Amino acid sequence: MKSKVSISPQNINIEKLVREAMAMTDKMWWHHNNPGNKPENGKMNLTELRKKQSEEVPEEMQEIISKAIKDGVQAMILRTEKNRKCVKMNGINLFVNESEFGYEMTDNAYCEYMPTNHIACHSMAATTVMEAEAEEDLFCHCKDGKCTASCKCRVIEEMFKNQRAYRKADRRYHSCSFECDCKGQCRSSVKDAPEEGTEVMLHHITEKGFAVRAKQYFAPGETVAEMTGELVPTNTLARDDPYAIDIFNAEYDGKELLDFLDGKFIGAHKTVKKYSKSYIRNLENLYENDFSINPTDFSTAGRFMSSSCFPNVKTTIVYSGGANPLRARAIFTAVMPIFPNMEISFNYGIDYIFQQLKDVCKCGMLCCVTNSHLYEYLRDEHWKRFFKELYQAVYPEFKENVINEIKGKLPQPLFDSKKKKKNSASRRKINILSRARKATLRSNRATL
Ligand SMILES: [Zn+2]
Ligand SMILES: [Zn+2]
Numbered sequence: 001m002k003s004k005v006s007i008s009p010q011n012i013n014i015e016k017l018v019r020e021a022m023a024m025t026d027k028m029w030w031h032h033n034n035p036g037n038k039p040e041n042g043k044m045n046l047t048e049l050r051k052k053q054s055e056e057v058p059e060e061m062q063e064i065i066s067k068a069i070k071d072g073v074q075a076m077i078l079r080t081e082k083n084r085k086c087v088k089m090n091g092i093n094l095f096v097n098e099s100e101f102g103y104e105m106t107d108n109a110y111c112e113y114m115p116t117n118h119i120a121c122h123s124m125a126a127t128t129v130m131e132a133e134a135e136e137d138l139f140c141h142c143k144d145g146k147c148t149a150s151c152k153c154r155v156i157e158e159m160f161k162n163q164r165a166y167r168k169a170d171r172r173y174h175s176c177s178f179e180c181d182c183k184g185q186c187r188s189s190v191k192d193a194p195e196e197g198t199e200v201m202l203h204h205i206t207e208k209g210f211a212v213r214a215k216q217y218f219a220p221g222e223t224v225a226e227m228t229g230e231l232v233p234t235n236t237l238a239r240d241d242p243y244a245i246d247i248f249n250a251e252y253d254g255k256e257l258l259d260f261l262d263g264k265f266i267g268a269h270k271t272v273k274k275y276s277k278s279y280i281r282n283l284e285n286l287y288e289n290d291f292s293i294n295p296t297d298f299s300t301a302g303r304f305m306s307s308s309c310f311p312n313v314k315t316t317i318v319y320s321g322g323a324n325p326l327r328a329r330a331i332f333t334a335v336m337p338i339f340p341n342m343e344i345s346f347n348y349g350i351d352y353i354f355q356q357l358k359d360v361c362k363c364g365m366l367c368c369v370t371n372s373h374l375y376e377y378l379r380d381e382h383w384k385r386f387f388k389e390l391y392q393a394v395y396p397e398f399k400e401n402v403i404n405e406i407k408g409k410l411p412q413p414l415f416d417s418k419k420k421k422k423n424s425a426s427r428r429k430i431n432i433l434s435r436a437r438k439a440t441l442r443s444n445r446a447t448l
């Protein structure tokens with residue numbers, strides 16, 4: 001709790017954000033100039049091009065960028081007006097500010113609330129795996145609900161952590177769930193999204209329709225939202241489906257999980273031994289297909305998240321309950337500090353962005369696909385200004401509503417918790433040391 005209170009724009013690692021945003025700008029520049037081609041080693045990238053050019057950015061470009069920063073910051077903030085209406089739609093609340101009354105809802109806003117995924121595919125393999133699971137024990141029963149390194153849930157998580165097929169950023173996770181003895185509360189569990197952490201509202205600055213707004217602060221790494229939906233074989237979806245998330249890829253995930261079933265990972269044989277032969281066979285059949293989550297008709301508020309060319313959350317695919325991809329979930333975790341009133345957005349995929357959102361993306365980011373004319377002129381200093389302005393815009397309200405309210409109740413001064421933490425950690429260390437020394441003394445005495 002204390003660490004959550006010590007949030008201020010000064011504590012945000014702007015340099016890290018700038019580095020990542022510049023890397024994304026380079027990636028976007030590459031796609032803009034080499035459509036459809038992946039960057040290859042040895043070919044000139046934007047960083048090198050910048051070095052070759054003079055460092056000076058022309059005056060008129062500076063002005064255009066300044067305007068892009070101002071508009072972009074505005075686009076990322078979703079303020080709520082006192083008089084607003086809630087459209088209750090099949091279990092999902094959609095808020096509309098008074099200044100936007102009269103907005104006509106389009107067909108694609110209709111969706112029914114569904115808190116967990118529903119398996120909608122009826123392939124033989126899928127059905128038999130689900131049936132077999134009734135007899136298999138997929139969840140861990142660690143002593144006192146304390147999961148250790150040998151916990152079978154942790155073994156699969158280790159496998160994903162060390163897997164070779166995925167880039168680090170795209171790796172899969174395995175988490176304990178409510179059905180494990182730890183109730184999904186152990187240290188290696190991925191936490192559920194807070195129920196009241198986000199809401200859906202009509203974006204009042206840009207005409208992008210409904211968007212997801214943060215109602216609380218999220219630190220990087222925290223679970224922000226989940227996108228539930230119908231689990232379907234990917235080949236039953238339209239190729240450019242704007243909503244579906246690919247959750248299992250036979251080529252990459254399949255190979256990895258087959259190796260797991262073969263016991264090729266540390267500890268795997270112990271976990272796999274508990275599965276029956278027929279269950280393993282059915283899983284192997286399942287691994288031949290690609291699967292996606294389709295949130296179009298049934299989902300949660302997460303379905304209303306817009307795409308961003310530099311997003312603040314990323315999709316994390318989390319398995320819970322063994323090696324069955326049909327038990328995987330699409331969870332969104334923060335990749336930068338998110339304050340209340342900020343719009344939550346994820347990246348729909350660079351190919352999708354360049355094909356479908358080329359002229360219409362309203363994410364407001366400097367590296368937005370619609371800002372391709374700026375790519376060559378974007379420098380670290382511009383991104384720095386962007387993030388500073390963004391956090392300065394959202395911080396005062398947060399301070400007013402959250403920090404000031406709890407300030408009086410806290411015994412310690414705010415904003416220097418880092419120092420405090422260090423002190424208490426070293427004090428703890430000393431305590432442990434002295435306790436250990438006492439124990440040794442005691443045992444020494446016992447042997448004397
Ligand atoms: Zn366990
Ligand atoms: Zn578990």
Ligand SMILES: [Zn+2]
Pocket residue numbers: 140145146147153176180182183184185186187188189
């Ligand atoms: Zn656990």
Ligand SMILES: [Zn+2]
Pocket residue numbers: 307308309310361362363364365367368369370
């Ligand atoms: Zn964009």
